[in-house]
Amino acid sequence: MEEYAREPCPWRIVDDCGGAFTMGVIGGGVFQAIKGFRNAPVRRGFNMLLRLISNSCTQVIHPPQPPKVLGLQV
Template sequence: MEEYTREPCPWRIVDDCGGAFTMGLIGGGVFQSIKGFRNAPSGMSKRLAGSLTAIKQRSPTIAGNFAVWGGMFSTIDCALIHIRKKEDPWNSIISGAATGGILAARNGLPAMAGSAFIGKTFYLKINTLSRILSRYFTQSEHL
């Protein structure tokens, strides 16, 4: 099995930003299509038109928000890699907390603290799950 490696740090930011934009565009498109379909007047053609209108109106904004989140996360992650001189799970946990806090700065200190906690918790869960799955699959390969 090939080893998964990420792009080196300056290009990682662009790569993650683009990946997050794409994820937001696809996910936003799916959710907005459902929302537009449900909120449109009755009749299949009106519902499909409402679905398409909702996708065109909201999906680019959602994708842009995802791109900002991904770009900021990767920028902080690369800065931590440069400062700490090591690449470990703590970088992504700290980056998630910092990104959540920075993006909520306009809403005040309580919102910053809450968003930082959510960002930290999210990346802590991702790293924990990643380690568990990694151990499971390496053990099953050796059997």
């Protein structure tokens, strides 16, 4: 039988999730930077770029929560 040089299953899953999260944060940051630079008014591209990146970071750290209905908590 073949020997595997990989880590056991639970740690491998955690490792893959961390890599996917990092790739999403970096990719999302690049996307928001390009979007902000292209849509900014003349001579304000860099300021808009930084503002859009910082605004999107809060969405990654604190995703939106569903509204409370009739005082019920989820």
